[in-house]
Amino acid sequence: MDIEALKNAGLGAADLMALLDRHSVEGIDCDVDTVGHEGLGAALESFCERWQVGVKNLTKDGQGLSQRLIDTAGAHAGGAGHG
Template identity: 40%
Template sequence: MADGFKVDLGALESAASGITETLAKLQFKKVSDLDPRKEDIGHAHLADVLEKFCTRWELGVENLAKDARTVSQRLNLSVKAYREVDGRIVGHLSGTLGRDSGGDPGVK
C-alpha cells in the first residue's frame, strides 16, 4: 500500500483561526498612531523621513493583512472541500458495502 498523505484539518482550521484573530487585533493598531508630530521630532528633515517611512509601513501592513485574509479564507475553503469529499466517499462506500450482492459465489 502506498504511503499516501494525510491532511490535518484541525491544524488548517487552527491556522486560519490564528490568522483571523491576529488580523482582528491588528485592526486596532495603526502605524499612524505611532507617527509623532513634526514638532516633537525637533528636526524637519528627520520628521519628513519618519513620516514617509510610517506611510510606507502602513501600506505594507495593509497589504500584508490583505494577503493574510486571503490565506485564511483559502485554508477554510480547503477544510470545507476535504470534508465534502470525505463525506461523499463515506456515503458512496456505505451504499456499496451495505448493498446485498447475493450469496457467496464461493460456497457450493
C-alpha cells in the same frame, strides 16, 4: 490531512490579521514638535506612510490566505469518507 489543524491555522491567521488591523501605524505621532527635528520628522512620516501601506497589503493577503485555509479545511471535511 489534519483538517482540524488546517482550520485552526486559518482561524489563527484571521485572528492575527484582525490584530494587525487594529494597530494602525497612522497613529504614530510624526509631528516635528514631537520628533524635535524637521528632517527627521519628515523622514519618519514618509517611513510610516509606506509602512502603513505594507501593513494594509499584508492584512489583505493574510485575510485571503486565512479564508482559503478555512475553505480548504471545510472542503476536505465535507469530502471525508467519499472516495
